[in-house]
Amino acid sequence: MVLGAVVAVVVATGLSVGVTHTSAPDLAASVAEWTALHDGPQPYADVRIESDVPITMSDGVVLEANVYRPVDASGKAPDSPMPTLVTMTPYTKLMTNLIDSAMALPGLQSLTVDLANRFNLSGTPISGFGDLLHGLDGGTVQTVLGVDRKLVRSGYTLVVADVRGTGFSQGSWDTLGAREQLDTREVIEWAARQTWSDGSVGMTGGSYAGINQLRAAENAPAPLKTIFPVEPGSDLMRDVVAPGGGIGTTFLPMWLNSVNQAKMIPDVSSMLRGTFDWAWLQERVSDPLTNYDLLVQALTTPAMDELPPALESALDESSAFRQGILGHPERITVPTFVYGGWHDIFANSATKIYNAIPLAAEPAPAREPGGADATAAPRPTSARTPAGASMKKLVVGDTYHANPGAGTGVPGAPPRLDVLQRAWLDYWLKGIDNGIDEFGPVVVWEQGGGWVTLPGFPQPGVTHRRVYLSPTASGIVETSLHDGSLGAAAPSVTETLTVAPGLSNACSRDAAQGSAGMGSVLDLCAKDSRVAETNALTFTSAPVDAATVISGPINAHLLTVHDTTDGYWSVTVNDVAPDGASTVLTTGQLTASLRAVDEARSTRSANGDFTAPYNPITADSHEPVVPGRPVALDIAVIPTQAVLRPGHRLRVDIFAANAPKALPFRPLLNASELKPQHLLLDPDAPSFLNIPTDRPL
Numbered sequence: 001m002v003l004g005a006v007v008a009v010v011v012a013t014g015l016s017v018g019v020t021h022t023s024a025p026d027l028a029a030s031v032a033e034w035t036a037l038h039d040g041p042q043p044y045a046d047v048r049i050e051s052d053v054p055i056t057m058s059d060g061v062v063l064e065a066n067v068y069r070p071v072d073a074s075g076k077a078p079d080s081p082m083p084t085l086v087t088m089t090p091y092t093k094l095m096t097n098l099i100d101s102a103m104a105l106p107g108l109q110s111l112t113v114d115l116a117n118r119f120n121l122s123g124t125p126i127s128g129f130g131d132l133l134h135g136l137d138g139g140t141v142q143t144v145l146g147v148d149r150k151l152v153r154s155g156y157t158l159v160v161a162d163v164r165g166t167g168f169s170q171g172s173w174d175t176l177g178a179r180e181q182l183d184t185r186e187v188i189e190w191a192a193r194q195t196w197s198d199g200s201v202g203m204t205g206g207s208y209a210g211i212n213q214l215r216a217a218e219n220a221p222a223p224l225k226t227i228f229p230v231e232p233g234s235d236l237m238r239d240v241v242a243p244g245g246g247i248g249t250t251f252l253p254m255w256l257n258s259v260n261q262a263k264m265i266p267d268v269s270s271m272l273r274g275t276f277d278w279a280w281l282q283e284r285v286s287d288p289l290t291n292y293d294l295l296v297q298a299l300t301t302p303a304m305d306e307l308p309p310a311l312e313s314a315l316d317e318s319s320a321f322r323q324g325i326l327g328h329p330e331r332i333t334v335p336t337f338v339y340g341g342w343h344d345i346f347a348n349s350a351t352k353i354y355n356a357i358p359l360a361a362e363p364a365p366a367r368e369p370g371g372a373d374a375t376a377a378p379r380p381t382s383a384r385t386p387a388g389a390s391m392k393k394l395v396v397g398d399t400y401h402a403n404p405g406a407g408t409g410v411p412g413a414p415p416r417l418d419v420l421q422r423a424w425l426d427y428w429l430k431g432i433d434n435g436i437d438e439f440g441p442v443v444v445w446e447q448g449g450g451w452v453t454l455p456g457f458p459q460p461g462v463t464h465r466r467v468y469l470s471p472t473a474s475g476i477v478e479t480s481l482h483d484g485s486l487g488a489a490a491p492s493v494t495e496t497l498t499v500a501p502g503l504s505n506a507c508s509r510d511a512a513q514g515s516a517g518m519g520s521v522l523d524l525c526a527k528d529s530r531v532a533e534t535n536a537l538t539f540t541s542a543p544v545d546a547a548t549v550i551s552g553p554i555n556a557h558l559l560t561v562h563d564t565t566d567g568y569w570s571v572t573v574n575d576v577a578p579d580g581a582s583t584v585l586t587t588g589q590l591t592a593s594l595r596a597v598d599e600a601r602s603t604r605s606a607n608g609d610f611t612a613p614y615n616p617i618t619a620d621s622h623e624p625v626v627p628g629r630p631v632a633l634d635i636a637v638i639p640t641q642a643v644l645r646p647g648h649r650l651r652v653d654i655f656a657a658n659a660p661k662a663l664p665f666r667p668l669l670n671a672s673e674l675k676p677q678h679l680l681l682d683p684d685a686p687s688f689l690n691i692p693t694d695r696p697l
Contacts (some may be wrong), residue, residue, distance in 0.1 A: 007247070027435060027438060027439060030371070030434065030435030030436075030438070030439075030552070031415055031433075033434070034419050034420075034422065034423040034435075034436070034685070035409075035415055035416075035419050035669065037422070037614055038150055038151075038154075038418060038419045038422045038423075039150070039419075040658070042070075042150055042153035042154050043068035043070070043153065043154060043155070044071060044072060044078070044153040044154075044155065045071065045072055045073040045150075046070075046071050046072075046073070046075070046153070047068050047069065047070060047071065047072075047104075047147075047149050047152050047153060048068070048069050048071045048075065048077060049066055049067070049068055049097070050066065050067040050069070051066050051067075051097070051269075051541050052064045052066070052168060052267065052269075052270070053065045053066070053067050053159075055161065055186075055187055055190050057164075057182075057183055057186055057389070057399075058186060059179075059379065059461065061164060061169075061170045062169070062170045062277075063161050063162060063163070063164060063169040063170070063171075063181075063183060063187065064093070064161070064162055064167065064168040064169050064267075065093065065159050065160060065162070066093045066096070066159075066160045066161075067153050067157065067158070067159050067160075068147055068149075068157065068158040068159075068160070069152070069157050069196060070082075070152050070153050070154075070155060070156070070157075072382030077196065078155075079641050081195065081196055081197050081198040081199075081530045082155050082156060082157060082196070082197070082198055082567075083155070083156055083157075083158045083197075083198055083200045083201070083202065083425070083429035083430060084156065084158075084159060084191045084194070084196075084197040084198075084200070084201050084202075085151075085156050085157070085158045085159065085201070085202050085203065085204050085425070086158075086159045086161070086181075086184075086187055086188055086191055086201055086202075086203050086204075086208055087158070087159070087160045087161070087203065087204050087205040087209050088161055088163050088184050088203075088205070088212040088627065089160060089161070089162060089163065089166075089167070089205060089208065089209050090162070090163045090166040090167070090173065090175075090208050090259050090262075090263075091166070091167075091208070091258065091259065091262055092162055092166060092167035092168070092213070092262045092263065093160045093161065093162050093167055093168070093264060094167060094265060095262065095598045096145070096146055096147060096160050096167070096250055097147075097160075099141065099146035099147075100146040100147040100149070101144050102571035103141060103146055103147075103149075104149060109431045112135075112336065118519075119133050120381065120607065124523075125522065125523050125524060126521055126522060126523065127523055127527070128512070128520040128521050128522065128523055128526050128527065129520075129521045129601050131399075131403060131406055131407075131520065132400070132402055132403045132406070132416065132517055132520065132521070133403075134403065134406035134407060135399070135402065135404060135405055135406045136402030137409060137416070138397075138403070138404070138405025138406045138407065138408045138409055138416050139404075139405040139408065139409070139416035139418035139419065139420075139421070140206075140404050140405050140406075140415060140417070141419030142417070142418035142420055142421075143204065143205075143206060143228075143230050143404070143405070143417045143421055144205065144207065144209075144230050144231075144404060145354065146207030147160070148204075148286070148418050148422075149420075150418070151421070151422055151425070153416070153432070154422065154426075156425070156429075156577070157191075157194075157196050157197060158204075159187065159191050161187050163180055163183065163184075163212070164179065164180055164183050164246060165262060165263065165264065165283065165287070165290070166259060166263040167262070167265075167689065168267045168277075168280065169218025169280075170277065170279055170280055170283060171283060171522070172283055172290070173259070173263065173287070174288070174324075174326075175290065175291060175321075176208075176211060176212070176215070176236075176322065176323060176324040176325055177320060177321075177324040178320065178323070180212075180324075180418070181212075181215050181216070181324075184212050184215065184216045185216060185221045186187075188201050188203075188216060188223055189221055189223060189392075191223070192223035199223055200216070200225050201224050201225060201428050202224070202225060202226045202227065202228070202326065202425050202429050203216060203217075203224065203226075203227040203228070203229075204227075204228050204425075204540075205229070205230070206229070206230030206231050206232075206339075206404060207230070207231055207232070207401065207498055209229075209233030209255060210229030210233075211229070211232045211233055211234070211236075211327065212231050213227040213228070213229040213232065214227070214229055214234060214327050214329060214332065214336075214353065215233050215327055216332065217332040217333065217334050217336060218327070218328050218329075218331035218332055218333070219331055219333055219335045220332070220333045221557070224334055225334055225335070225425065225428055225429055226334050226335040226336070226337075226428035226429065227334060227335075227336050227337070227423065228336075228337045228420075228421045228424055228425065229336070229337075229338055229339070230339045230404050230405075230417060231339060231340055231341060231344050231346055231350075231401055232338065232340075232346060232349070232353065232405050233327075233345070233346035233348075233349045234326075234327035234329055234346075234349040234352065234353050234389075235325075235326055235349055235352070236325035236326070236327075236346075236436030237325055237617055237638075238348055238615075238617070239328065239346045239347075239348045239349050239356065240252070240345045241314070241325065241692040242298075242314070242348065242617060242662075242665070243348065243588075243589060243662070244588065244589040244590035244591060244594070244615065244617075244635065244636070244662075245296075245568075245589075245590065245591030245593075245594040245615070245617055245664055245665060245668060246568065246570075246589045246591065246658060246661075246663060246664055247298050247299065247344075247385060247662060247663055247664070247665060248661070248662055249299070249514075249659070249660055249661070249662055249663045250511070250514035250515050250519075250660050250662075251514050251515065251516060251661075252295055253295065254290060254291070254515070254516070256289075256291055256295065259290070260288065260289055260290060260292070263284060263290075264284055264288065266281070266316055267280075268281075272306045276509065276645060277467065283355055289428065292316055293308075293310045294310040294311060294313075294321075297310050297311040298311055298314070298665050298666060299663070299666050300666055301665070301666050301667055302666065302667060302670055303667045303670070304619065304667045304668075306667075307619065307667075311665075314620065315617070315618050315619040315622075315665075316618060316620075317400050317616060317618050326638050327349075327353075329342070329352070329353045329356035329357050330356045330357070330358055332356075332357045332358070332359065333359075335359065335391040335392065335424075335428050336357055336359070336391070336392050336393075337393040337394075337395075337420065337421070337424045338350065338353055338354055338392075338393070338394050338395070339394075339395045339396075339397070339404060339405070339417060339420075339591045340353075340394070340395075340396045340397075341396065341397050341398070341399030341401065341403075341404060341678075342396060342397070342398055342399070342445065342447060342638075343398070343399065343509065343512070343513045343517070343520075344399060344400060344401045344404075344513075344641055345400075345401045345513065345514070345516060345639050346401070347513075347586075348382070348638045348639075349499075350394070350396055350468050351394065351396065351457045351639045352639070353395065353455075354394040354442070354457065355457065356394060357391075357392045358550040359391035359392045360389075360390060360391050360392070361390060361391070361392050361393075361435050361440075361441040361442075361455075361456065362390055362441060362455070363389060363390045363438065366591065367606075368411055389427075389437050390437045390438070390440075390441055392441065392442050393424070393436075393439060393442075393443075394440065394441065394444070394457065395408075395414055395420070395440070395442075395443045395444070396443075396444040396445065396449060396641070397444075397445050398445040399517075400512065400513060400516060400520055401516035402516045402517035402518060403517055404417065404455050405417040407445065412450060412451060413451050414443050414451065419440075420436075423435075423436040423439075425435055431573060440453060440454075441454075441455065441456070442454040442455070442456060442457050444457070444641045445641070446549070446641050446642060446643050447575065447583075447640065447641065447642035447643070448583075448585075448642050448643045448644060448645060448648070449547075449642075449643040449645070452641070454551075454641075456469055457470050457551070457639070457641070458551040458552030458553075458639075458641075458692055459549065459551045459641070459694075461549075461694050462549060462550075462551045462552060462652065462692040462693055462694050463605075463606075463692065463693065463694075464552070464605030464606070464607060464609065464611055464690050464692045465488075465690070465691060465692075465693060465696060465697075466478055466488075466606075466609065466688040466689070466690055467486045467487065467541065467650070467688060467689045467691055467697055468486065468487055468489060468490045468491065468686050468687070468688045469484060469486065469489040469491070469539045469558075469652065469679075469681060469686070469687040469688060469689075470484055470485045470486070470487060470489075470490075470681065471491060471495040471497065471681050472485045472491070472495065473485065474486075474538075474539070474540035474541075474542075474649075476576075476580065476649075477533070477538050477540060477542060479530065479533065479534050480499070480533045480534065480536050480538040480653075481498075481499055481534075481535060481536060482497045482537045482538070482677065483538055483540070483606045484497070484537065484538065484539040484540070485539060485540060485541070485542075485685055486539045486540060486541040486650055486652060486689070486697070487541065487542070487697075488696060488697065490683050490686040490688075491681050491682075491683055491686065492681070492683055494680070494681065494682050494683060495681045496678050496679070496680050496681070497678065497679045497681065498676050498677070498678050498679075499535070499536065499537050499654060499655065499656045499678075499679070500535070500674075500675075500676040500677070501568070501656045501657035501659075501672075501674045501675055501676075502535035502655075502656070502657055502658055503535075503657075503659060504531060504532045504533070504534050504535035504536070504655075504658060505532050505535075505570070505657060505658050505660075505661065506659065506660055507522070507524065507525035507531040507532055507657060508525055508526075508529060508531070508532035508572075508584070508588055508661075509525070509526050509527070509529065509572070509583075509584035509587070510532075510572065510584070510658055510661045511525065511526075511661050512526040512658060513587070513661065514660065514662065515661075518605065518631045527579045527581070527583060528582060528583065528626065529572065529574055529582040529583070529653060530580070530581070530582055532653070532655075533582060533653055535655065535657075536653040536654060536655050537653070537654040537679060538650065538651055538652070538653055538654075539652045539654075540576060540649050540650070540651045541649045541650040541651070541697050542649065542697075543578070543646075543647050543648060543649050544644045544645075544646060544647070544648060544649070544650075544697065545646055546646055547643055547644070547645055547646060548641070548644040548693055548694065548695050548697065549641075549642070549643050549693060549694040549695075550573075550585070550640060550641070550642045550644070550691060550692060550693055551640075551641050551642075551692055551693075551694075552585065552611070552639055552640075553603070553611045553612040553636070553637065553638075553639040553692070553693035554573060554588075554611075554637035554638075554639070554640070554689060554690065554691050554692070555609060555610040555611055555612065555634055555635065555636060555637065555689070555690040556588060556615060556633075556634070556635040556637055556652065556687075556689055557610070557632065557633070557634050557635075557687060557688050557689075557690065558571075558632070558633045558635065558654070558679060559630055559631075559632050559633075559679070559680045559681070559682055559685050559686075559687050560592065560625075560626075560630070560631055560632070560633055560677065560678065560679060560680065561628065561629070561630050561631070561677075561678040561680050562592060562625050562627055562631070562675075562677055562678070563627055563628070563673075563675045563676065563677075563678075564627055564671060564672055564673045564675050565593065565624035565625055565626075565627060565671045565672075566591065566592050566624060566625060566664070566668050566669075566671035566672040567591075567592040567625070567656065567672050567676075567677040568589070568590075568591050568592070568595045568656065568657060568658070568663075568664045568668070568669075568672060569589065569590050569591075569592065569633060569635060569654065569655070569656065569677070570587070570588070570589040570654075570655040570656075570657065570658035570662075571587065571588050571589070571635050571637060571652060571653065571654055571655075572584045572585075572586070572587045572652070572653045572655075573585050573586050573587070573637060573640075573651070573652055573689070573691070574651040574652070574653060575642060575644055575648055575649075575650070576648060576649040576650070577647075577648055578647045578648070582653075584653075585640050585642045586637050586638045586639070586640040586642075587637065587638060588635045588636050588637035588638060589635065589658055589662060590633055590634075590635045590636075591664045591665070591668050592625050592631065592633060593622050593623055593624050593625060593632070593668055593671065594615055594616075594617050594621060594622060594668070595615065595623070595631070595633050596615060596616060596621035596622075596623060597610070597613045597615060597634060598614045598615070598616050601614035602614040605690060605692075607690070609688075609690040610636075610690065611690060612636055612639075613634040613635075614634050614636070615636070624671065630680050630682075630685070632685070637689075643688070645682050650687060650691075650697055654679060656676065656677045
């Protein structure tokens with residue numbers, strides 16, 4: 001597959017798909033030890049919960065937390081301090097506690113995991129439902145939804161705090177804003193000062209709690225030593241709020257509804273005690289629907305010259321809102337282990353976070369006294385951890401937001417998320433040299449194949465190449481609007497193809513992704529694009545004669561023509577099997593009037609083409625198109641890792657809509673008039689994919 005300098009390796013647990021196997025540490029014994037250690041007897045018999053512990057912030061607002069401490073068989077907590085973990089959640093610690101309480105019932109957690117593991121819907125039309133369930137036996141409950149009691153019983157104290165304005169905490173919800181980020185730091189410092197803490201703090205949690213970890217790790221406070229974020233985002237505008245100017249009309253309402261409803265649940269126990277916090281109630285009543293104003297304005301504002309405050313803020317890069325939802329992983333200063341999913345709502349960020357973190361990915365070799373690097377600045381490490389340790393890791397699964405960890409913990413796969421988390425935290429917070437330093441550093445599910453271990457992402461040995469869109473029929477598609485082809489040569493004739501907005505995307509992998517995976521139940525939609533393609537322009541390559549790896553970001557360069565001053569384009573890149581099944585590997589979208597590219601924040605390949613164009617998505621960068629005049633669009637397609645097996649083909653699907661996953665901002669939707677859009681295939685200004693492969697297609 002990968003030639004020459006490729007260093008892709010097969011992990012010792014059997015991760016393979018035919019990648020070149022060079023030198024890899026033998027981790028089989030270590031992986032078995034990590035799993036046995038986590039699943040076996042723990043030093044402490046049980047967990048004691050101290051509920052609703054008040055933590056006063058520097059501005060006087062009180063956050064509430066549950067503190068989980070290990071205890072012996074008599075119920076006594078240890079006298080000696082131990083490492084502390086912090087989770088900051090907007091989904092209410094009450095929910096975390098309820099899930100934890102249910103899982104703490106004797107035998108229930110093991111029964112749940114066993115049932116999920118036995119649940120096999122492969123080969124049925126609803127195998128996607130089984131994929132969702134397998135998040136349960138991959139560590140989702142322990143690392144994202146509830147509490148990992150085994151981790152606490154192994155010798156950690158866990159603090160689960162409601163972020164400001166959510167759960168039982170006072171204040172107004174400042175969604176990922178500056179005040180919320182300051183709160184996180186103050187909670188970390190508070191935890192480190194407690195008598196039960198040894199002063200070393202790690203962070204855990206997924207989704208929003210994962211994002212908060214990344215932000216806390218930027219120029220991290222002294223007590224924070226490491227983080228383990230599961231499915232975090234970093235550039236939320238381009239991840240889920242409005243990637244390419246398409247508002248996340250499935251996920252955002254679902255998410256806002258869950259947080260705003262949960263934050264209204266009162267502390268019933270305080271009512272019974274007569275200590276109910278009336279300030280809490282007043283604050284909730286004053287702001288019951290945080291961020292709904294932005295969503296409503298984005299969907300109802302008729303024109304760009306009538307932007308109300310919330311929408312104006314969302315379209316201003318310098319606003320507090322935009323600054324709050326934009327992370328800076330390049331500022332992270334503590335060891336970080338990231339888990340992401342290729343079809344997660346934050347898939348756009350996963351590999352970018354890893355690459356931006358300015359820490360070593362590979363263990364450093366021991367220095368020779370007086371050697372060439374003897375004067376080099378030492379890398380930051382924990383005082384308990386050997387110098388030169390590998391400080392960042394990445395695992396990306398074939399998962400959605402709802403099922404992180406699915407596919408792990410089985411032969412040929414990485415360990416479960418809870419097992420990896422335990423090994424990582426033990427290494428950095430307890431100084432246990434358990435071999436996690438040799439894991440990875442990058443372990444990903446290679447779509448079309450299986451798990452592979454790589455020295456970095458993209459994997460070495462791939463080259464970005466143009467693959468041109470041609471009107472010439474591929475001969476294998478009968479139901480799309482136009483059956484075109486992909487190839488190494490530009491088309492020889494000029495042709496204009498037309499595609500109109502439609503609803504076929506309601507049955508698509510994009511719809512499944514936008515619903516956090518809830519729409520993935522039907523394989524007919526999520527695992528085969530032929531229904532969605534009935535309202536798409538399709539371009540398909542010849543079958544490959546050898547395994548062909550795709551690794552990295554992709555750019556779709558399209559020459560377009562519009563009948564009005566705007567339009568909306570959605571692109572998917574697919575793997576087409578010999579039986580015709582068309583599986584989406586990755587996706588991208590762009591509103592034509594938001595096509596402006598910030599060159600300084602974009603990347604180009606050696607051939608000069610964009611690999612990852614960066615669209616500002618601002619009111620200032622808004623530029624209506626001229627009806628009838630050709631305009632080139634560069635559409636950023638989410639980075640991915642995949643392999644086309646012999647006999648498979650590459651396909652590009654082009655749509656003029658992507659509902660229900662996304663809709664353009666209402667002023668831009670109005671400007672488009674939902675009219676048909678046109679793709680101009682011109683030999684002198686060709687349309688193409690710039691795609692990273694290890695061999696020509």
